[in-house]
Amino acid sequence: MHSIITNMVIRSVLTYGPTVWWLRVRYIVSRTELSKLHRLACLAMKATSTTAIEALLGLSPLHVINETEAQVWI
Numbered sequence: 001m002h003s004i005i006t007n008m009v010i011r012s013v014l015t016y017g018p019t020v021w022w023l024r025v026r027y028i029v030s031r032t033e034l035s036k037l038h039r040l041a042c043l044a045m046k047a048t049s050t051t052a053i054e055a056l057l058g059l060s061p062l063h064v065i066n067e068t069e070a071q072v073w074i
Contacts, residue, residue, distance in 0.1 A: 014062055015069045022070030025063040034062040 014037065024030045038061065039050045054061065060068075 011062070011065060015066050018066050018070035019073045022066055025066050031061075031063045034066070038062050 014034070025034065035050060038054070038059070053059070
């Protein structure tokens with residue numbers, strides 16, 4: 001259920017208009033901010049690392065998703 005919400009809502013909002021800002025995700029600062037947002041989405045399991053939660057829920061890091069979405073539009 002949690003991954004469905006993440007994929008349907010958070011992911012679609014954060015990857016909207018990827019052609020406008022996809023180059024920004026190559027910067028460490030942007031990746032850090034996206035990682036923080038992803039962590040918030042995964043807070044149901046506080047004691048687990050974000051990377052582990054992503055792996056368990058089958059989620060890709062947001063910077064990877066954004067770059068992939070942008071490539072579709074370019």
